[in-house]
Amino acid sequence: MHPERLTADFTARLNRAATVAGSCQAAATTLAAHSDVMVAVLLHVHDRLRCVAATGSWQVFASVLPGTGVSGRTYAAGRTQTVTDVAADPDYIALGPPVAVEICAPIVDRAGRVIGVLNLEWSEPVDIDGWRVLAERVAADLGAHLDRLGGPPAESRSEKLLRYAGAMTSAASERALARVSIDAARDVAGLAAAVLLLTGPDGPRLAPPTARPGPLESRLRERLAAASAAELGELVSRAHRHGASYTLGETGPPTTRGYEVLVDADVCTLISVPVGPPDAGGVLLVADEVASRPDPTTVNLMELLAAQAWSCLDRLRSLQKLHEQAISDPLTGLPHHGPFGERIAAAVADRTALLAVDVDDFKSINDTYGHQAGDRVLVGLARALERALRHGDELYRIGGDEFVAVVEVTAPREAVGIAERLAGAARALGRTISVGVAVQRSDESPDLTLRRADAALYTVKRAGGDGARLAPD
Incomplete structure (x- = not known):
């Protein structure tokens, strides 16, 4: 050397x-x-x-x-x-x-x-x-x-987009995905703010904000939150009708109708990109209060980002539907055996009551009017029983015409009162039900509590139905 x-x-x-x-x-x-x-x-x-x-x-x-x-x-x-x-x-x-x-x-x-x-x-x-x-x-x-020479090289925008794409793919919830997408849009575009509008059953809605939105993003979210459904709908529909667009900033203040809510938030530079299909997607808005001219490459990257965001969002929604189908009764939408087993496993002795519910003469409905009519009765009863329960009470369908409500009470008579309210809700529909009530004891398993509630239910049945009964100690 x-x-x-x-x-x-x-x-x-x-x-x-x-x-x-x-x-x-x-x-x-x-x-x-x-x-x-x-x-x-x-x-x-x-x-x-x-x-x-x-x-x-x-x-x-x-x-x-x-x-x-x-x-x-x-x-x-x-x-x-x-x-x-x-x-x-x-x-x-x-x-x-x-x-x-x-x-x-x-x-x-x-x-x-x-x-x-x-x-x-x-x-x-x-x-x-x-x-x-x-x-x-x-x-x-x-x-x-x-x-x-200026120090280590910064990430290229393509590298940033790939890094964020990985984070979007691994996002476990719609909220987390929205936050990553907004961060990515700001960072890759180099603009001050980004918001995501998603179409829902009640019209367009703002996706959740990032952890630390800047001043422009906060103003933008405030204006959009106060905007009418028609104004938000126009932002979404314009993007889906005509595709991505961006400002050149050559003609002074914005004059295009439909963007007034953005101008009110001091937006001078805007990239608007459609996300997903018109009926289920939305629009990604990336903005700055400084007038500048986004180059076409930036807009292309925002389109790629929006496509990745929709792909991940669609996957999350599909997984959520599959999960709901796996834990819910397809007819009534109520949770079934699996969730019910998990819930009663967490029952608290002397506080958790099980209300076993059975529809009176349900077989005759099926035999006389057919199974479709029976299904309509079950769906109507499910909705009526849900409305009769208190906030926090839970209703499960565990058999053909068998339901169980899990309620937290301070005394057995409170559980009986809820059971009688369920019976009254059924009568209001022109039907009757039998309800057996049992409060879990400290010395018994949840399965035994459910058997006691069933025994009380059949006592009501033998007496003609249309009522509630507390299981004896």
Whole structure:
């Protein structure tokens, strides 16, 4: 090793480098020319260390999280790390050939901020002290040169979009998806605000905001929240009728009808992109209070973002429907055996009452009028019984014409009062039901409580039905 020759060679190459990538490659090429060394230059981009230049290896890591591996440890500590026994180092991550020595030096800008690392690995023993000094010098000169060039490269907008697309795909709820989509729109477009309007049963509605909306976004949400359904509907329908649009800002104040609610929020720059189909999707609005001209590439990226958002939203809604179908009775929409079993497993002794409900003479309805008529009776009764229950009470369909209500009470007579209210709701429909009531005791299982409620129900049945009875102690 000839330190002076290496340093002079590196200085000459670095002075000719006009880009960040070229500067990093100059460091890797120079070091490899003077030693049988594996070199990787990693710079901090967004949330990880990304390999910008490398040589001497068959394969290198494209990115490393700060704090992970020797490179991540060096970046986090801001100090050169020397490893002479990689097998004993808990942070060493093996990838290439056997390594005898690893030296990793932080790359620091002129303000003293760590912006990356220079990682060197050898398969044979080397002059560790000498190479450590050289690595630190190369890293220091490289850091100063990169600082003059503007520092590590920022993520491209395409890279950002791909990163956000991954986060959107993994979003577990519609709320989480909306937040990621809004963050992505702001970040990729480089504008101050973004909002998402989604079409629902009651018309367009604002999707939930991000954790920290800016001033323009807050004003925009406030104006849209106060807007009429017709105004919001026009924003959505315009986007779906004509496709994505964006402002040029060449004709002074906006004059296009339908955007008044946005102008009132001081919007001067606007990208409007349809999301999904007109009847179930919505519109993505990305805006700024500073007049500017979004380039067509930005609008194209917003269209790709909207397409990904809809794909993920449609998937979430489909999964939700499947989940509801799995836990609900398809006729009445009430939860059935599975959820009921989970609910009674959490019953509280002396507080949870089970109300077993059976429709009187239901077989005669099916026999006389047919099963479709019987189905209509069950659906009507299900809705009537739900309305008769209190907030927090739960109703399940556990058989053909059998229902169970789970209610929390302070005394048995309270449960009986609820049961009588259910019977009254059935009478109002011209039907009658029998209801058996049992409050779970401290010494019994939920199954036994349900059997006692059933026994009380059949006592009502034998007495002619149309009533409620408390199971005896």
